[in-house]
Amino acid sequence: MIAAALGARPAILLSHIPIDMPVPETPLAAGLPADIEQPELRAWLESRTSLDHRARLRWAIDQVSRC
Numbered sequence: 001m002i003a004a005a006l007g008a009r010p011a012i013l014l015s016h017i018p019i020d021m022p023v024p025e026t027p028l029a030a031g032l033p034a035d036i037e038q039p040e041l042r043a044w045l046e047s048r049t050s051l052d053h054r055a056r057l058r059w060a061i062d063q064v065s066r067c
Helices: 002-006 010-015 038-045 053-066
Strands: none
Touching: 002 010, 010 038, 038 053
């Protein structure tokens, strides 16, 4: 309901990380790989990738190829 009231997707609210936030010393959330970053976290929340090694590598390669 909060996401609808704000006109935002729930994944954006769940994965928002302020620009001025210091680099975390621990994973962004329990059960996540320690090296996951905000764009990949959002992709996982939106079911565009999974967290196994092969899927994470494929997601990273896809992101690089888009640049």
